Amino acid sequence: MRGAVVYGPRDVRFEQCDDPKIIEPTDAIIRLLATCVCGSDLWPYRGIEAVQEPAPMGHEYVGIVEEVGSAVGTIRPGQFAIGSFFASDNTCEICRAGYQSSCIHRELMGNIGTQAELARVPLADGTLVATPDLPSAELIPSFLAASDVLGTGWFGAVAAEASPGKTVAVVGDGAVGLLAVLAANHLGAERIIAMSRHEPRQQLALEFGATDIVEERGDEGVARIEELTSGLGAHSVIEAVGTQESMMQAIRSTRPGGHVGFVGVAHDVELPGEEMFFSHVHLHGGPAPVRRFLPELVDLIWNREIDPGKVFDLTLPLDQVAEGYRAMDERRAIKALLWP
Amino acid sequence: MRGAVVYGPRDVRFEQCDDPKIIEPTDAIIRLLATCVCGSDLWPYRGIEAVQEPAPMGHEYVGIVEEVGSAVGTIRPGQFAIGSFFASDNTCEICRAGYQSSCIHRELMGNIGTQAELARVPLADGTLVATPDLPSAELIPSFLAASDVLGTGWFGAVAAEASPGKTVAVVGDGAVGLLAVLAANHLGAERIIAMSRHEPRQQLALEFGATDIVEERGDEGVARIEELTSGLGAHSVIEAVGTQESMMQAIRSTRPGGHVGFVGVAHDVELPGEEMFFSHVHLHGGPAPVRRFLPELVDLIWNREIDPGKVFDLTLPLDQVAEGYRAMDERRAIKALLWP
Numbered sequence: 115m116r117g118a119v120v121y122g123p124r125d126v127r128f129e130q131c132d133d134p135k136i137i138e139p140t141d142a143i144i145r146l147l148a149t150c151v152c153g154s155d156l157w158p159y160r161g162i163e164a165v166q167e168p169a170p171m172g173h174e175y176v177g178i179v180e181e182v183g184s185a186v187g188t189i190r191p192g193q194f195a196i197g198s199f200f201a202s203d204n205t206c207e208i209c210r211a212g213y214q215s216s217c218i219h220r221e222l223m224g225n226i227g228t229q230a231e232l233a234r235v236p237l238a239d240g241t242l243v244a245t246p247d248l249p250s251a252e253l254i255p256s257f258l259a260a261s262d263v264l265g266t267g268w269f270g271a272v273a274a275e276a277s278p279g280k281t282v283a284v285v286g287d288g289a290v291g292l293l294a295v296l297a298a299n300h301l302g303a304e305r306i307i308a309m310s311r312h313e314p315r316q317q318l319a320l321e322f323g324a325t326d327i328v329e330e331r332g333d334e335g336v337a338r339i340e341e342l343t344s345g346l347g348a349h350s351v352i353e354a355v356g357t358q359e360s361m362m363q364a365i366r367s368t369r370p371g372g373h374v375g376f377v378g379v380a381h382d383v384e385l386p387g388e389e390m391f392f393s394h395v396h397l398h399g400g401p402a403p404v405r406r407f408l409p410e411l412v413d414l415i416w417n418r419e420i421d422p423g424k425v426f427d428l429t430l431p432l433d434q435v436a437e438g439y440r441a442m443d444e445r446r447a448i449k450a451l452l453w454p
Numbered sequence: 455m456r457g458a459v460v461y462g463p464r465d466v467r468f469e470q471c472d473d474p475k476i477i478e479p480t481d482a483i484i485r486l487l488a489t490c491v492c493g494s495d496l497w498p499y500r501g502i503e504a505v506q507e508p509a510p511m512g513h514e515y516v517g518i519v520e521e522v523g524s525a526v527g528t529i530r531p532g533q534f535a536i537g538s539f540f541a542s543d544n545t546c547e548i549c550r551a552g553y554q555s556s557c558i559h560r561e562l563m564g565n566i567g568t569q570a571e572l573a574r575v576p577l578a579d580g581t582l583v584a585t586p587d588l589p590s591a592e593l594i595p596s597f598l599a600a601s602d603v604l605g606t607g608w609f610g611a612v613a614a615e616a617s618p619g620k621t622v623a624v625v626g627d628g629a630v631g632l633l634a635v636l637a638a639n640h641l642g643a644e645r646i647i648a649m650s651r652h653e654p655r656q657q658l659a660l661e662f663g664a665t666d667i668v669e670e671r672g673d674e675g676v677a678r679i680e681e682l683t684s685g686l687g688a689h690s691v692i693e694a695v696g697t698q699e700s701m702m703q704a705i706r707s708t709r710p711g712g713h714v715g716f717v718g719v720a721h722d723v724e725l726p727g728e729e730m731f732f733s734h735v736h737l738h739g740g741p742a743p744v745r746r747f748l749p750e751l752v753d754l755i756w757n758r759e760i761d762p763g764k765v766f767d768l769t770l771p772l773d774q775v776a777e778g779y780r781a782m783d784e785r786r787a788i789k790a791l792l793w794p
Contacts, residue, residue: 207686208686208709208710208711211709211710211711213711216710216711216734218685218686345558346548356731358727369548370553370556370740371548371551371553371556379731380727380728380731381727382727383726384724384725385724385725385727385730386724387696387698387720387721387723387724387725388719388721388723390720390725390737390739390740391696391719391720391740391741394553394555394556394741395738396736396737397736397737398735398737399730399731400730400731400732400733400734401731401734
């Protein structure tokens, strides 16, 4: 098969690789119908995370199950299935509490690589969720979004306790931030403030349910949120960037007793203890337990109640994966979908 | 009247001061029946917080209301009343959400000073909670505990979501940590691990409901909690110290999806963003909104269902306030009660 391999900063190649094989009896092999480039893939791409040796890339995937190991019971060949960036058993105590991305048997799909024609999915029964039937092609981008960016935005909104009557602010206008707007809207938030200075992203935020757009950032952004909330701050703030500035912007935009849901992978972030103490905010986040939400998200997409696939504004054949990275790196695209 | 004034490191004097007067029509004057020395009073006492000029001390208080301003409606002279370290209106949106210590009109009682014979209490209707009748003398230490250490330990346990079926660990064996044990027990926690290496404090923790004692600290303490929880960590951890080591010990002792309630005033603490992200814990804390819990705590004490006054293991007349500080500084006393 062929797949994407990163060799170093801004050097992603599409090349011949070994076909994946069943290793554990709980594995499945999936033939990818769609995959994509994640904001977090840009960290190694930009050289911010070091690349020690050529490594497979990608961790978002939907496709047709091709083969299953002898211990796989519920997932069957021929099904259309969606997984997320951590394989998980979905049975341990941590999974049952809804934290499948901290499963005691978790495996990082990014180490396997899904920007490829085929992928091995460990713990297939726990990891994969199948659709009721084969979906029509126009639903595939939305199911692919559920694999990571939708599930991550959803977790951000749940962690921030977005709910009816609340004002929710979203820091970050990447695919995750935009889908956090969609999630907050679905969860019934009264007012949703998208923080974005990019016109096409503002438009998509409004389509997904944002009621206000704030273009200011940092302290000025915090001041605008304060103005919009009678000086108190938002009830819920979703952080979907992962920098020091965005984290502090999120915390400072939240009222005492409010909730910050942070889902941007934190890089070089230090949270000042004393300010956290006096802020009185709730802080929760981390790698989204997408698996917790997948059954509900699959239903919503299958029934066409949400259309998260709109975040893909660039579609390329998988052999042009390098152009997908370039377009996202240069912010020419919100998110690039790749067809194997 | 006479009261305690801090002049500099380890220099607390008991001296003649002006009698407090009603300034705002919402004020009350309270004649103190008991006050005490708080762990947080030791920060300026030890010179860790700079003392710029002689300042009144103390923020824990119970007593008899002596006089009320013209706008005070529910609190009446002659009542026995308890307040906490922030005066609060108890009517603003933040108070109604249960965060009275971030009230938009809050005033810090520590700036007024309650290690004295009399004290002015701002926003008396919002701040003070009166007992049903004058209490018998043996209940006074428990009501005094409710003013801060009990309310703070209680908030820690609530912020950590201590509840039936859960394993709760408590970092810190000062009065707040010990009363967090009592709170976790009252909230129905299945197992309560007190982290303490001081025998008399271990004893009190066991009396308050601890089921296990862990003497190790830091990484070794974390390893012991892991051993006691099938490798997963505690569901709930209450942090009642406020140092870098204790915060990291609390966070690392908590399982993914678990809750850290932090109530030790954070000094020189930096929380590493990436570790927070991957820890998957919920973090919440800050200056306890004691007022939220006071009506319930007053009931529990009035009905003799809890006995938090046991944390006072030293009782002195108020004119020996300096000895109260010394005894707590040298850890000869858990907590010093002062009778004016």
